[in-house]
Amino acid sequence: MKISQLSAASGVSQPTIKLYLREGLLPPGAKTHANQATYSEAHVRRLGIIRTLTQVGGLSVASAKTVLDAIDSDLPLNWTFGLAQRAASPDVDGTDLSDADLARADDFLAGLTYHDGPGRFGVAKTLRAMAEAGLEADGAWRDSYRKAAEIIGEADIDLIDRREGRLAKAETVVIGTVLGDALLAALRRAAQEHFSSQRYPSRSTETAP
Amino acid sequence: MKISQLSAASGVSQPTIKLYLREGLLPPGAKTHANQATYSEAHVRRLGIIRTLTQVGGLSVASAKTVLDAIDSDLPLNWTFGLAQRAASPDVDGTDLSDADLARADDFLAGLTYHDGPGRFGVAKTLRAMAEAGLEADGAWRDSYRKAAEIIGEADIDLIDRREGRLAKAETVVIGTVLGDALLAALRRAAQEHFSSQRYPSRSTETAP
DNA sequence: GACTATAGATAGTTACAGTATCCGTTATGA
DNA sequence: TCATAACGGATACTGTAACTATCTATAGTC
Known part of the structure; x- marks a missing residue:
C-alpha cells in the first residue's frame, strides 16, 4: 500500500500523514527503495486511533x-x-x-x-x-x-x-x-x-x- | 475602579481585559469622560467567570x-x-x-x-x-x-x-x-x-x- | 521515454489567544 | 501649573498548534 492508498483508506490527507510520520505518531512504512515505502493495514488502524485521540479525545x-x-x-x-x-x-x-x-x-x-x-x-x-x-x-x-x-x-x-x-x-x-x-x-x-x-x-x- | 485596579483585583492583564471588552465578554465601564471609565466589583466577578470558562472549562x-x-x-x-x-x-x-x-x-x-x-x-x-x-x-x-x-x-x-x-x-x-x-x-x-x-x-x- | 507518484525537506497558512505599542486625552502631585 | 503617569481605544505584533503547499530528486507506470 502506497501513501496515496493509505490516505484514501484512512481518510487522512497525505500531508497530514507525512506530519504524523515526522512526529513519530505513525511508524515509517517498509522501505523498498531510498524513496519508496509501503504501508500496511496496521497503519490504517493506527491512523484511526490517532484521529480518535486527537479529534474525539481532544x-x-x-x-x-x-x-x-x-x-x-x-x-x-x-x-x-x-x-x-x-x-x-x-x-x-x-x-x-x-x-x-x-x-x-x-x-x-x-x-x-x-x-x-x-x-x-x-x-x-x-x-x-x-x-x-x-x-x-x-x-x-x-x-x-x-x-x-x-x-x-x-x-x-x-x-x-x-x-x-x-x-x-x-x-x-x-x-x-x-x-x-x-x-x-x-x-x-x-x-x-x-x-x-x-x-x-x-x-x-x-x-x- | 480604573482598569489598572481591575487588573490587579482580577489577576487578568490589562491587554487581556481590553481584549474581553473588545469582544464583548466584559461590559464596558461607566464612562466619566470620552476616554475615562470606571469599573465595579461586578466586573471583577465577571472576569472570574470568564477565566473559569476559558481556563478550566476549555x-x-x-x-x-x-x-x-x-x-x-x-x-x-x-x-x-x-x-x-x-x-x-x-x-x-x-x-x-x-x-x-x-x-x-x-x-x-x-x-x-x-x-x-x-x-x-x-x-x-x-x-x-x-x-x-x-x-x-x-x-x-x-x-x-x-x-x-x-x-x-x-x-x-x-x-x-x-x-x-x-x-x-x-x-x-x-x-x-x-x-x-x-x-x-x-x-x-x-x-x-x-x-x-x-x-x-x-x-x-x-x-x- | 513521457508522465505521474513517491519520500523527504522546507516553507507557508490559518486560527486563536494574548501581548505590545502608539495615540491623543485626562488625572495627579510636587 | 506643569511635568509625568495612567487612561481608553485602535492597530499591529507574537507565539503556538495543526495542517497544507511546494519543491527536489528519484522511482514506478503506461
Whole structure:
C-alpha cells in the first residue's frame, strides 16, 4: 500500500500523514527503495486511533504521541494508566494548589483512597474554580457525583481486568481513558435533557438555535 | 475602579481585559469622560467567570461569549441549558452520523428519553469512535455508565431547582455544565486510582513520571 | 521515454489567544 | 501649573498548534 492508498483508506490527507510520520505518531512504512515505502493495514488502524485521540479525545498531537508510545512500550500497566490520565487532563499538577484546596478535595473524595495525581489535583482545581465562581455545591449533589464516580471507576477497572494480554489491556486503558471522558460528558447531557424534559415538558419542543 | 485596579483585583492583564471588552465578554465601564471609565466589583466577578470558562472549562473566547450572553439575556432556562451544552461540546452536530450510529446510541440510552442534541449526538459519535478503535464495551460497563449518568443528570437538575431566581439558576446551569464535566473527569480518575490500587497495590508507589 | 507518484525537506497558512505599542486625552502631585 | 503617569481605544505584533503547499530528486507506470 502506497501513501496515496493509505490516505484514501484512512481518510487522512497525505500531508497530514507525512506530519504524523515526522512526529513519530505513525511508524515509517517498509522501505523498498531510498524513496519508496509501503504501508500496511496496521497503519490504517493506527491512523484511526490517532484521529480518535486527537479529534474525539481532544488530545494534542504531542499528547497523542506520549500515549501511543505507552501502548507500544512494555511499561507496566500502571504507568500506561498514569500516562493516559495525564495526557487526557492537561496542565493538572499540584503547584498553585493551597492546602485548603487539597483539603476540600480530600473531603469530597471521602471514602476513596487517593494519591497525588490527576484525580486529586483535578478535583481540587475544579472545586476551587466552582467556589470562586460562586457555585457552592451542596451535600446531596456532591454525594451523587462521588457515587457516580465510584460506579464508573470500578466499571473501568473491571473492563480492563476482562481483557486478555498486555496490548489489549493497554489499548483499553488508553482508549477508555480518553473516550470515556467524552462518553460520560455526552451521557450527562442526555441525562440532563431527560430529567429536564420530565420536569419542564416544554424543553422537548423548545430548543436553543 | 480604573482598569489598572481591575487588573490587579482580577489577576487578568490589562491587554487581556481590553481584549474581553473588545469582544464583548466584559461590559464596558461607566464612562466619566470620552476616554475615562470606571469599573465595579461586578466586573471583577465577571472576569472570574470568564477565566473559569476559558481556563478550566476549555471554552474558546467566542464560546464563552455565547454562554455569557445567555446568562444575561432573559431567554427561557431551557435555552440557556442548550446553549451551555453546545458551547461545552464543540462540533457535535447530527451530520455525518449514520442511522446505525444513532441506533447504537439510542440503544445505549435505553430508559432515558432523548432528543436531538449534544447528548444523543455526542453519545453516537463517541460510541462510533470506540467501535472504530476496537474497544467493544460490554453490557456491564455500559449499564454502569448509564446508571452513573442518570445519577448525575438528576443531581444537576435538582441543584438547579434549588436555586432561587432566574439569574442564579442560569449561572448554575452555565457553571455547572462547564465545570461539571471537568469535575466528573477528575473524580473518575480518582476513582480509577482507588480501585486500581485496591487490586494492584503496587500502583500507589509505582507512578508514571 | 513521457508522465505521474513517491519520500523527504522546507516553507507557508490559518486560527486563536494574548501581548505590545502608539495615540491623543485626562488625572495627579510636587 | 506643569511635568509625568495612567487612561481608553485602535492597530499591529507574537507565539503556538495543526495542517497544507511546494519543491527536489528519484522511482514506478503506461
